[in-house]
Amino acid sequence: MAAQNDTPALQTLSRGIRVLEHLADVRGSSTIDETAAALGVHRSIAYRLVRTLEQHGLVARDESGRITLGSRMAALAAGVAHDVQAEALPELTAIANELGMTCFLATLDRDECVTLVSVEPRHAVAAVAQRPGTRHSVAVGAPGKAILSAVPTSDWPDGVSDATRAEVKQVAEAGFATSHDEVIPSLRSVAVPLSVRGRAPAALAVVYVVSAHGDAEIGRRLVTSADAIRHALGG
Numbered sequence: 001m002a003a004q005n006d007t008p009a010l011q012t013l014s015r016g017i018r019v020l021e022h023l024a025d026v027r028g029s030s031t032i033d034e035t036a037a038a039l040g041v042h043r044s045i046a047y048r049l050v051r052t053l054e055q056h057g058l059v060a061r062d063e064s065g066r067i068t069l070g071s072r073m074a075a076l077a078a079g080v081a082h083d084v085q086a087e088a089l090p091e092l093t094a095i096a097n098e099l100g101m102t103c104f105l106a107t108l109d110r111d112e113c114v115t116l117v118s119v120e121p122r123h124a125v126a127a128v129a130q131r132p133g134t135r136h137s138v139a140v141g142a143p144g145k146a147i148l149s150a151v152p153t154s155d156w157p158d159g160v161s162d163a164t165r166a167e168v169k170q171v172a173e174a175g176f177a178t179s180h181d182e183v184i185p186s187l188r189s190v191a192v193p194l195s196v197r198g199r200a201p202a203a204l205a206v207v208y209v210v211s212a213h214g215d216a217e218i219g220r221r222l223v224t225s226a227d228a229i230r231h232a233l234g235g
Contacts, residue, residue, distance in 0.1 A: 012049070015039055015041065015045070015049055016049050016052065016053060018038075018039050019035060019039065019046070019049050019050065019053060019059070020053070020058060020059070020069065020073070020133070021135070022035055022038040022039065023035075023059065023067060023068060023069045024069065024131070024133040024134050024135055025134075025135070025136075028068070029062070029066035029067060029068045030066065030067050030068075031065065031066055031067070032046050032047050032050060032065070032067070033046075035049075035050065035067060050067055053070070054070070056070075056072060057070045057071060057072030058070045058072050058073055058076075069131070069133060073132070073133055083233060084105070084116075084194075084196055084199055084202065084229070084233065085105065085116055085117050087229045087232045087233055088105045088117065088194075088204070088225075088229050089117060089119070091204070091225035091228060091229055092104065092105060092117065092118070092119040092204075092225075093119045094225070095119075095204075095206065095221060095222065095225055096119040096120060096121040096122070096206075097121050097122050097123070098221070099121070099206060099208075099211065099213055099218060099221065100121045100123070100208075100211070101121060101127070101128070101206045101207065101208035101211060102118055102119065102120045102121065102127050102128045102129070102130050102206065102207050102208065103118065103119050103204070103205070103206045104116075104117065104118035104119070104130045104143075104204075104205055104206075104207070105117050105118070105194070105202060105203075105204060105205075106143040106147070106191075106202060106203050106205060107147075107199075107200050107201070107202040107203075108138060108147050108151070108200045108201045108202070109135065109200070111137065111138055111139075111157035112135045112136060112137060112138055113135065113136055113137070113138045113141065113143050113144040113147060113203070114133065114134070114135040115130055115131065115132050115133065115134040115135070116132060116202075117132055118130040118131070118132060128187060128207045128208060128209065130207055136183050137157070138157065139156075139157060139159065139160045139161070139164055140164070140179070140182045140183055141179045141182050141183040141189060141191075142176075142177040142178050142179040142182075142189035142190055142191035142203075142205055143177075143189065143191040143203040143205040144203075145164065145167055145168050145171055145177035145179070145191070146171060146176070146177040146191040146192055146193045146194075146203035146205070147193060147201045147202065147203050148160070148164075148168045148171075149168050149171035149172055149177070149193050150193040150195045150201040151201055153165075171193070174216075174219065175192065175219055175220075175223055176190055176191065176192045176215070176216075176218070176219030176220075176222060176223065177190070177191050177192070177203075178190050178191075178215050186209060187207055187208070187209060188207070188208055188209070188210075188211075189205055189206065189207045189208075190205065190206055190215055190218040190219055190222065191203045191204065191205035191206075191222065192204050192205075192219060192222040192223050192226050193226070194226045194229060194230065195230070196229070196230055196233050197233075197234070204222045204225055204226050204229075205222070206218060206222070
């Protein structure tokens with residue numbers, strides 16, 4: 001009987017988590033109808049889920065009723081690998097301002113690459129936003145390739161293409177990974193692996209539209225910061 005009674009609660013919890021994942025995936029706002037469609041549930045169910053999450057500060061709604069991730073999500077994200085984030089933040093800030101592009105720390109979460117913290121350049125005319133909590137398959141994008149380079153191939157998710165396997169292999173040789181148009185059209189990214197003992201595989205990365213800096217130059221700068229973070233954490 002206990003297992004049966006737990007089933008609705010577990011289903012509700014799962015749906016609530018899926019709402020948060022949906023909002024992270026859309027990289028902006030969503031309506032109740034769009035959220036319901038993404039979850040495959042009735043609008044009334046989506047509304048109740050959003051209301052509960054809103055009460056806990058995990059989502060917010062604007063005057064038009066559109067939903068975004070709430071400020072409480074940032075506080076929760078800050079607790080994930082807190083020491084790594086604390087050491088990475090000054091380096092992310094320095095890179096963002098030196099190169100004029102958004103710099104971020106991403107980590108492996110099952111088969112996905114998830115952004116933990118990001119910093120936009122102080123004086124850029126138009127910087128690319130990279131929200132904490134943003135996630136995508138680890139098999140695409142420069143951060144994903146950088147992370148996979150630190151993961152045994154036996155632990156890779158299914159469906160990694162031969163092209164991606166070849167690119168990941170090149171990360172060890174070049175020291176950095178690159179991508180263009182893979183996660184979001186028109187955006188470029190460069191990333192390096194960040195392996196810290198006792199922590200999930202991670203990556204330092206930048207995302208931008210255009211830059212006067214070449215991939216190798218960006219990669220070398222990221223490697224310098226990754227080494228500094230690793231040294232500070234004794235990894």
